[in-house]
Amino acid sequence: MLILSRKDNESIIINGNIEVKIISSENGRVRIGIDAPQNVEIHRKEVFDQIMSENRSAAQSAGGLSMLKDKIGKKNPKKD
């Protein structure tokens, strides 16, 4: 991992077209501004990690489908 020090209002350029700017920092909390092309996805890492984790759990759920049979009987799904 590349580690740099930046002060408030200083920036880093990634890949020539993504700018990461330190807006302000206080008490261990940093406000970061990101300027990137529209096709670049940007998410908080926790969101990303959670989605990966949910995907992995979903990949292991296939065998459990038959267990849902009586659940669906009790709650009728809405029909559109």
Add this chain to the structure above:
Amino acid sequence: MKLAVDYVGEVEYTDSDIFYFENGLYGFEDCKRFILVQNPEKELPFYYLVSLDQDKLMFVVTNPFLFVDDYDFDLADKYVGDLSIEDSSEISVYGMVVIPDNPQESTINLKAPLVLNNEKMIGAQCVLLEEYHSRHLLFESER
């Protein structure tokens, strides 16, 4: 072509059944080709999203609008572009379902739904900016 799918049996499909996910799924970026397979319990509104690129990889998915009131989101321009969407009639939305040991606690991922373009046979997992949960209980009214 034929594929042996766990819990379903032998499935026949053609190229026109294949959805292409340019970026795969989060955590499964190399898995780009999928088919949607009806589960054998036809009264259950669930499907399997079956990978053609990784053996035995399959996900349980369902239509979130059947289970969730007021599920509504704006699809970011990036995804509209990636999915070549010209009209909302082209798309279907699915949520990944997790079924734990206690099926009462099954959840659906509303934060990152799968959006499929049925005309162009392209798919993508789209992370929403709206405050939805990646673990929304499917059967919450039963507690």
